[in-house]
Amino acid sequence: MSADDIDRSKPPASWEHLAIKSGYTFYGRDKSKRATVLLRCHTCSELMSVHTHVLRTARAECTSCWLNALSSEAESAGLTLIGPDLTDSHRAHYLGVCGHTLNRQRGFIQRVGRGEVSLRCTDCLRERYAEMAENQGWSLLGKAINGKPNYRLFRHTCGFEQDVAICNLQSGRFTCNACAGNWASDPSAVYLFQFDFLDERTRLLKVGMSRNPASRLRHQLGLKDEVRAQILRVVTVASGKKALKAEKRLHGILRAVCPEFVVPNYELNWISVVSEIYRIEALPLISELLSDLEETLRSEQNPLPPKTNCASSRGLMQ
Template identity: 35%
Template sequence: MSHNKPLHIPRRSRHVPAHEWRPINRGIPEAWHAIAEAKGYRIHRRIRDRLHLALECRLCGALTAHKVHTLRSARPACGGCRERAMLAQAAKAGVVLGARDPAHRHYASYTLPCGHTARLQRGRIAKLAEEGPAAGRSGYHCAPCHLARLGALAQSWGWRLVGADPEGNANYRALGHEACGHVQRVATANIVTGRYDCGGCGESWAAAPSFLYLIRLGVSGGGTYVKLGYSRNPRSRMLHQLGLGDEVEAELIDEVPMPSGQVALAVERGLHARLRADHPDLVIPRADLAAWINVTSEVYAARAEPIIRRMLDEVESPRWPRSGCPAA
């Protein structure tokens, strides 16, 4: 057997310098060979000192250093078999095993599908290999990719990612407003949804421009509906605030700009009042909404779409009275 085979060292002995694991010329009692054979090993040689052996696994052929006492009193663990199991486990989880963490036996470095390297718990990788990642979630966190995603999202809302939170909170980032250059802290959850305002040039929701919107909702196996509402950011409202279930497909089909949130709220309330008065049969009851959207009203049957579109056309027309809702 070649003496150039790598030698697996048990965790508790990894502090010993590599040069100390040298072969030593000492005899091996026949009784030890019999014990090793019974436990699935062959004694390859004596190493380091009179207390240690290099055991060759009969299953995978790897060499592992163990004390003579361990061979005689327990079942020695094969470092080669353990490493092969970890490699297979990582591959099943969709990552590549790197080096074990010398400071913490429960961690190792892994190369992620994106190409970045992350320090992850081995137990988490084992769980991913067994169960697979949850729907829409990888099961691990890639810091560079997360940072790039936050930067792209901030850019989509008109901001630039400046860096980490100056106060050291991992749930915040420092953003700079492209329009005025103001830099401020923003929660990462709000970077995703776009629900934040500029502390330098921003306005409150009541004074800031807003929109009336109409969203079409297709519920798998449950029909089609429309929702009328208002928001400073209808796209963010649709994607992040309505709490739509996985079975719902949403499409933003109309937007009407409003001079302020206060005006948008007044007009929206007037439109809902007209719909409830003139078309009560089109109003979807609260109980029918609970399973797939987190609002309790403002949703109508699909047949209401052309009616609401005409109402929104009225709002956009020059004849619309700017002091309130269009007349019924």
């Protein structure tokens, strides 16, 4: 705002008085917005514009002083202030010494600065868990399905997903529930689920493998309340190993043929999986692929009898 935009004529005495009471000197009025007044802060000497309503009814808080306080609190906590969180006035964005950005409540950062609580960088922690998991043949997927804060969801190299307690991850004392139960040789299935959102516009699909699709759907997907789920199709497969192979092949085809129907993982905040969800438009293709799979499995089970030479077999009988 330039000096020309400011009306420096004398304001009503009550306004000057109110400004002083709040720790400011009345500076002028914004010519373009008559309901806006400019105040100079006694603490930091910065100018601040506020609505006259704020001046009359509430104690105006100096933005510059507030930012200075946020910044020095951040420093005490070993962080650098990036800026306030514009969606929540109680929170701000900070930069950690590790280089990650953190979004925390101001009150929490103040407590860190006073040494009452310690600060942990969520990203650093996630990286550490992911590395520990990787060394043991697992990949970290995210929050645990059981909802407990000391658990996370992991996927084993066999494709099976399960919650593991962090202490067990650290000690390495856990096994894959699927591998332990001979998942590779036990009968399994490739399933197709449909998810309908209550907004009645979004319909999505999930293809996967499980020994028990109904239980997978009911207990292991962590669906949000606004999502209704149903099993569209289940193709039973003789072994887990075969089911996993068939499932991977299916995903490979879908990604190659219709990448536009693959739902990106940043849209998957309503389910506890991070991939393998498709838009409803992929339904005809998925149905066709599942029918092909059924056909292949059937022909493997009942191979055509080897061609016999009728004439010679008749001949033998004679």
